[in-house]
Amino acid sequence: MAIFSYQNLKKILFLLEPETAHSVAGFGLTIMGKLKPIRDLVKKEYLIDDKMLRQDFFGKTIPNPIGLGAGFDKNGSYIDSIGAIGFGYTEVGTVTPLPQDGNAKPRLFRLVEDNSLQNAMGFNNHGMGEMASKLQNRKNHDMCVGINIGKNKLTSEDNAINDYEILIKNLESYGDYIVINISSPNTPGLRDLQNEDFITKLFSMAKKLTKKPILLKIAPDMSSKEAIALCKIAIDSGADGIIATNTTIDYSLSSHAKDFGGISGALLTTKSRELFKAIGKEFHSKTMLISVGGIDSANEAYERIRDGASLIQIYSMLVFKGPKLLKEINLGLIELLKKDGYTHISQAIGANHIQMK
Numbered sequence: 001m002a003i004f005s006y007q008n009l010k011k012i013l014f015l016l017e018p019e020t021a022h023s024v025a026g027f028g029l030t031i032m033g034k035l036k037p038i039r040d041l042v043k044k045e046y047l048i049d050d051k052m053l054r055q056d057f058f059g060k061t062i063p064n065p066i067g068l069g070a071g072f073d074k075n076g077s078y079i080d081s082i083g084a085i086g087f088g089y090t091e092v093g094t095v096t097p098l099p100q101d102g103n104a105k106p107r108l109f110r111l112v113e114d115n116s117l118q119n120a121m122g123f124n125n126h127g128m129g130e131m132a133s134k135l136q137n138r139k140n141h142d143m144c145v146g147i148n149i150g151k152n153k154l155t156s157e158d159n160a161i162n163d164y165e166i167l168i169k170n171l172e173s174y175g176d177y178i179v180i181n182i183s184s185p186n187t188p189g190l191r192d193l194q195n196e197d198f199i200t201k202l203f204s205m206a207k208k209l210t211k212k213p214i215l216l217k218i219a220p221d222m223s224s225k226e227a228i229a230l231c232k233i234a235i236d237s238g239a240d241g242i243i244a245t246n247t248t249i250d251y252s253l254s255s256h257a258k259d260f261g262g263i264s265g266a267l268l269t270t271k272s273r274e275l276f277k278a279i280g281k282e283f284h285s286k287t288m289l290i291s292v293g294g295i296d297s298a299n300e301a302y303e304r305i306r307d308g309a310s311l312i313q314i315y316s317m318l319v320f321k322g323p324k325l326l327k328e329i330n331l332g333l334i335e336l337l338k339k340d341g342y343t344h345i346s347q348a349i350g351a352n353h354i355q356m357k
Helices: 006-013 018-034 036-046 128-137 157-174 196-209 224-236 266-283 298-306 316-321 324-339 351-356
Strands: 055-057 060-062 066-068 089-095 108-111 116-119 144-149 177-181 214-218 241-244 262-265 288-292 311-314
Touching (some): 018 108, 157 196, 177 196, 196 214, 196 224, 266 288, 298 311
Parallel strands (some): 066 089, 066 311, 177 214, 214 241, 288 311
8 A cells, every 4th residue: 555645645736836836845855865764664665676677877776767857856855765756766957057046937837637747947956066065965875866967047158068067077976977958948049059069069078077977868849850960969979878858849739838948748758759769760779868758657668668768767747646657667667578578678678679670
């Protein structure tokens, strides 16, 4: 029996303004991180650590392939409790060199009818100094932690590379991998950096500063041809992997959508899956691929894995379905692997493309 009913808790949280609800949930996770008996009890209920799903990446053993997507734990405050609710790894940030408030409120919206979220947060965070402190002082050093980095809003495009350099220099020793975020729609001009010249310079600089894996996170609002070309440039320039995709600015997906910010959740599922399939076909055997965007079931997660994802990430669907979703996906993946005659998840990665050859 579950320790608590998230669906009952959700009724209360959804009475609150979305950003307030996020803060309340974050407070709960912070408290859990300080109370080991509670954390252990929750972990026993939700965390699936099975040999069929266990993988070694980024110098850590990851118990299952589901990670928390960037944007939820902006300041590295919940690392000690994220594993307890079922995540195999986590990604903190997006963090910028200087603290910043982000965009004007309201900037986070529930599209309840669509099981989706829309945000225009704008990289609100406490800056790299506090992030370094949180990562250094965390209790759970076994947890694989990625650090998602981005430029400050007031940093010009011409000087953007300096922000990424500062972040890598100051944070690379505290995380297991680094993610370059130039795909958020909520910082003016950021997506303009998704070009050959900037990516080449960026990864050339970054690879000189750290031996940690560095991944590029891309937007879903481009053609598969454009995405493949962009990923190839990044990989040729030293990227150790690709995360696809960030939120979408395709507001035609819902009549409930605002005309600003990025949409995530169920509305993003098809767009993210189709773009990832194209990327996976091209790169699944050449680099690490992580799929994110509207993953809400074991079947959806398994399809992304068979399309080339070594790992997946969830954020918005956690808001709508709670930690029980993570357990259901992991247990479902085990059954789907067995059904296809696999003994380990690694055998399924890219299977759709292998069978097509």
